[in-house]
Amino acid sequence: MNNYFQKIPNDFLTTGSIEDWVNLKSDKIFSQYNGYSDCKITYHELTDIGNLKKMFKRSLFSILPLNVRFVIVDGKEDSGLPPHIDHNISVSLNYYINASNIDTTIFYEPKPNQAPYSYNDVFENVYNPVKDQEKIYKFTQVDEIERFNAVDDSAYILNVSKIHSVIKKSSIPRIFLSFLWKDHSYEEILKSLKI
Numbered sequence: 001m002n003n004y005f006q007k008i009p010n011d012f013l014t015t016g017s018i019e020d021w022v023n024l025k026s027d028k029i030f031s032q033y034n035g036y037s038d039c040k041i042t043y044h045e046l047t048d049i050g051n052l053k054k055m056f057k058r059s060l061f062s063i064l065p066l067n068v069r070f071v072i073v074d075g076k077e078d079s080g081l082p083p084h085i086d087h088n089i090s091v092s093l094n095y096y097i098n099a100s101n102i103d104t105t106i107f108y109e110p111k112p113n114q115a116p117y118s119y120n121d122v123f124e125n126v127y128n129p130v131k132d133q134e135k136i137y138k139f140t141q142v143d144e145i146e147r148f149n150a151v152d153d154s155a156y157i158l159n160v161s162k163i164h165s166v167i168k169k170s171s172i173p174r175i176f177l178s179f180l181w182k183d184h185s186y187e188e189i190l191k192s193l194k195i
């Protein structure tokens with residue numbers, strides 16, 4: 001147990017086919033960020049909340065998420081998303097629809113006296129309405145604390161107010177649903193889940 005992430009049982013969802021999950025994705029893009037070596041993360045809005053509800057076997061949330069996004073991370077081998085803190089999100093519960101078991105999510109603490117860069121200082125922006133407030137660190141500014149490799153059909157709750165990165169070791173797109181909160185702490189949401 002740590003205060004960065006926790007794997008949670010996936011029994012609150014049906015085991016849908018990949019088509020069932022992809023049906024949830026609308027073409028409307030909420031935001032998109034470039035990582036390094038041509039890695040890119042895209043947050044899509046969902047088609048219809050009714051379609052999402054059909055994928056639930058039982059209720060999980062006591063505190064409802066503020067948003068749900070359909071997320072795709074595209075990138076070749078050895079690309080990734082640099083260490084960063086999510087803007088305006090404190091907690092993300094990710095259900096990995098398609099994940100290689102070799103891509104890694106890593107959590108860090110900053111080394112002493114290290115300040116983050118804003119998004120535009122480091123990477124060319126594609127489309128991101130909140131670009132100036134995304135906080136990015138260089139790998140040399142942070143110390144690794146914990147890591148995990150997600151597999152298909154697994155769920156994790158992430159403390160995205162902590163610095164984290166994604167290192168892609170496969171070229172398979174990483175596809176997941178992201179349930180997001182911003183006004184609650186990681187500990188609060190974790191405790192409130194019906195797991």
Ligand SMILES: [Fe+2]
Binds near residue numbers: 086160164
């Ligand atoms: Fe993030």
